[in-house]
Amino acid sequence: MAGAVLLVAACRVSLPGVSVALPGVAIRPGPTHPSPSWAKYVVAPNSRDVRPVGVLTSTPNGANSNVTDPQGVLGQGVATLSRTAPPAKPLWPSSTTAVASSFHAPNTDNGQPRTYAASNAVDADPTTFWNDDTIAAYPDVLTITSPSPVLLPGITLLSSIDGVPQDYTVDTWNGAGWVTAATVTRNTDVQHAIAFASPVTTTSIRVTVTKDQSTGKGEFTRVNEIYPGIVAADVPPSITVDFGKVVVGYPRITFAGASPGHPGIRLAFSETQQYLTDTSDFTRSDNGDAITPGTDQIAVPTGSSSWTDSHGCVDGNKVCADGLHGFRYLKISLDALAADAPDTQAYGTVRISGVSLDFTAYLGTPASYKGWFESSDTALNRYWYDASYTNELITDTFRSTDVDPRGADNPGLEGKLVLQDGAKRDRDPYVGDIAVSGRTDYLTHAVPAAAKNVLADLADHQRADGWIPPASINNYTLPLFDYPLWWVTSSWDYVLYSGDTAYGAAYYANLQRVLDIWYPSVTDTNGLLSKGLNGTGGYGDYAFLPRTGEVTYYNALYVLALQDAGAMATSLGHPADAAAWSSRAKTVSAAINAHLWDPTVNAYLDSATGDVRHAQDGNGIAILAGVAGPQKATAALGYLQAATATPYGNSFMDNDTLVSDGLSRVYAFTSYPEIQARFLNGQANSAIAEIKRLYGWMSTNDPGITDWEGVGAGGSMYEGPYTSAAHGWSTGVLPALTNDLLGATPTGPGFSTWTVAPHPGTVSWAKGQLPTPHGPLIVSWTVGSGRHAFDLAVDVPRGTAGKVSIPIVATDQVRVDGRLVWDGRHPHVDVTLEGGYLTVAGVGPGHHTVNVSHGGH
Secondary structure (H helix, E strand, O other), rough: OOOOEEOOOOOOOOOOOEEEEOOOOOOOOOOOOOOOOOOOOHOOOOOEEOOOOOEEEEEOOOOOOOEEEEHHOOOOEEEEEEOOOOOOOOOOOOOOEEEOOOOOOOOOEOOOEOOOOHHHHHHHOOOOEEOOOOOOOEEEEEEEEEEEEEEEEEEEEEEEOOOEEEEEEEEEOOOOOEEEEEEEOOOOOOEEEEEEEEEEEEEEOOOOEEEOOOOOOOOOOOOOEEOOOOOOOOOOOOEEEEEEEEEEEEEEEEEEEEEOOOOOOOOOHHHHHHEHHHHHHHHHHHHHHOOOOOOEEOOOOOOOOOEOOOOOOOOOHHHEOOOOOOEEEEEEEEEOOOOHHHEOOOOOOEEEEEEEEOOOOOOOOOHOOOEEEOOOOOHHHHHHHHHHHHHHHEEEEEEOOOOOOOHHHHOOOOOEEEOOEEEOOOOOOHHHHHHHHHHHOOOOOOOOOOHHHHHHHHHHOOOOOOOOOOOOHHHOOOOOOOOOOOOHHHHHHHHHHOOOOHHHHHHHHHHHHHHHHHHHHHOEEEEEEEEEEEEOOOOOOOOOOOOOEEEEEHHHHHHHHHHHHHHHHHHHHHHHHHHHHHHHHHHHHHHHHHHOEOOOOEEEEOEOOOOOOOHHHHHHHHHOOOOOHHHHHHHHHHHHHHHHOOOOOOOOEOOOOOOOOOOOOEEEHHHHHHHHHHHHHHOHHHHHHHHHHHHHHHHHHOOOOOOOOOOOOHHHOOOHHHHHOEEHOOOOOHHHHHHHHOEEEOOOOOOEEEEEOOOOOOOEEEEEEOOOOOEEEEEEEOOOOOOEEEEEEEOOOOOEEEEEEEEOOOEEEEEOOOOOEOOOOEEEOOEEEOOEEEEEEOOOOEEEEEEEOOOOO
16 A cells, blocks of 8 residues: 555653744754854754654634643654534535636646536535636626525625635625625634624625735635635634654654544644644645645544654555654644545544654764865854755755655656755755755765766756756756756866766766757857857746846856866866867857956956846856956846845846846855855955845844855745755855855865965955865964964875965065064965965975965065
């Protein structure tokens, strides 16, 4: 029997935990054993058996429902939920009709045919509903006519959590005309009873809606049922537990027993309280899986038992569950779907003695960190380890039962460690995300196989024309224009950090095909990539934006990919390819500057086609790739700061001409290149300020700790409940702080060569460790005061060598390992001074110090 696993158990599970959680505030457990100073920032669970930290809410006792000892779900006794069947609801006389001003055309919802006619509002079936066909346009009118007079003390309108009618009037027919019986404003109740001033006998009522709730599900009028009378709310008894932060895995519930007849439990999951309702903020049913209509269902047996969530159904298509979930809050209700009868029922008594989670993601304890970071700025430290935890949540085994969307299942990845997109969704690895999440992994727990498995799989599904798919979704056919370039850069990143040149050699032909066949096929006469050529008009990108023609982001990323491919070619002994790709990168750079620089604002255009706008992605990557020289880089960064700053980061567009929320939408994914560009172009203070606005916002707003997929207007979840609150592509703060602020970065495969170039900004000291195949590279530095200007120490592993660059003024004195190398005017050894940094080359294995003091010649 497939589906949720229900095991009979004789014993009761004891669940430790605090009794009360602070709403919307993430709980940060401290280390339980003596550990390094940075370990206090680690936020992962202590074990795979994760328990809630408290009970958030439980429903008050009502006429037919009751909750006793809700703390029992934490192992502090036994929680009991009881519910009795309410009186029968009033029904309209047979042959009652309903007509509406409009209704939505029939369609298929979660694999099932649906109709939305007005008659659904009087069919005594609360699972069907009338849905008007004029989104956000009013009035919407529903008229119900009975074949005989009905005495109405009022009516009860049942709607949907997808959006309720908020403002409406109820009129009754007196034989000669309509008379207003009630006016409703600002309603938020799914079931709303409207009592008339005095009972009315009538054959017809009319409901006129002038405003619906906007929830992200479409601003339509939805009426599941209008009852001819006052119906008391039948609220299922429920307990909501808080796990303290976003977690991922398989929920477990221990039952101490239940009344006969298999009373039902419905589980709703949410990453935030804002979207915590009777149904989950997101389940796979939202992506076309019909078995779970927003909740997981359990039919509870009479004896003690233990239930573990598993994807599937207990009986055919009844009593179904989703399996793995990513969430912070879990609402447990005594309720059942009508369609699940007779296997379960909505009434009875259920006793619960424990709730927990089998945590499936990477368990990032202090002992598992191969790389770490700490600085004088505690906020930055928190953001680094929050990003690490976010990335741990998406580092998991690829399992067909957990894939989302379901069409992304791939036997070639089954059972392998991968970097998913998000804890909640998407449970499918996309290569653009790995451009960030891969670096985050390499710098923390260093399990590079998680990235390699995905990169290799996508290359194995390369099209004959050279295009590389972004993910396994839709059988590797989702057409994205930019993601093959991210495959190139992510492949070089993987080789840089892991030293696995065998991977580079194995997939070198794929690299050649994508750069020498596919991208030339979409290059125009200006030498620029142009979306629309070679049948790419319908291709999307990381945000499925309707961009066309010559786009700075695509072309700047192309330059970056060509540069990385050239470095790969050099490391593998292909100098001709390296030279050709380097030459092409320079040609494309020149074309970008010739055709896409906008001198009126001193920033790069988003596109040469259509409305004028300037995008964060193109400008940030153009600076990183060296397309923009120092003057253009400074100007573009200044423009972005002036035109796109919000309290929660920098928006990804400077106006709303491409998408309606361009000026209010913030992506950490595209903010990362801009933050890097600020660090690397002498603007460390503004880089840190941008980090604090963006990551400070996510850290202090529900669910806390984890990094969101995107931030929307006013600092909201940008796509409402669908938004992933734990997304790997948003963890760029971690590599930015290690590579750019601390300043340590590999330049040759496996850190065979590296650079250390600190960018302190407002930070007075920083230290960290980078894992390499040769052993750890350890860096620390302190900004001094008075004559004592700057001290740096680096521990270099055997088999590697690098360059150390330190910020100085020309009159400083610099000593390396106690030896004077710059006397304030002249070098004493082979060092270079450029852009305010003194660079010492050839730093080999061992412990080295660099000391800078003021007061030279």
